[in-house]
Amino acid sequence: MSPPDPQVLAALHASAFAHPRPWSAAELTALLADPQIIIATAPAKAPPQALAVLRIAADEAEVLTLAVAPAQRRRGLGRAVMDAALTRASAAGARVTFLEVAADNAAALALYAGMGFRTVGRRRGYYDGGTDALILRR
16 A cells, blocks of 8 residues: 655645644655654545644554544544554554544544543633633543
């Protein structure tokens, strides 16, 4: 399987988030070159509509982002890329995974809860606009 195109991943990331500075193709190129980074995309046979990026450090993984194209949401792609990324993280030696998610992101919280993540902390006012971030662990 060939590596994903950083330009395509950057466009996907930009479409999935409303924040003012999505990840650039250059940033994604650097991530693709980093041996501690796991990038999973879905679907496998089409331009990616979902993206999960994890970083491995020792026996921990951190979810850096999960992005699903708005028109493709609620079709199982987010779970598919998370399952693929978590499987690869486990194979790389990760025994625990952490992530941060906006406290008001009900869809993401439901997805993560269904995957066994539990809230272990809170960062008050972490996101632009003052939204808290919940720290989840699995």
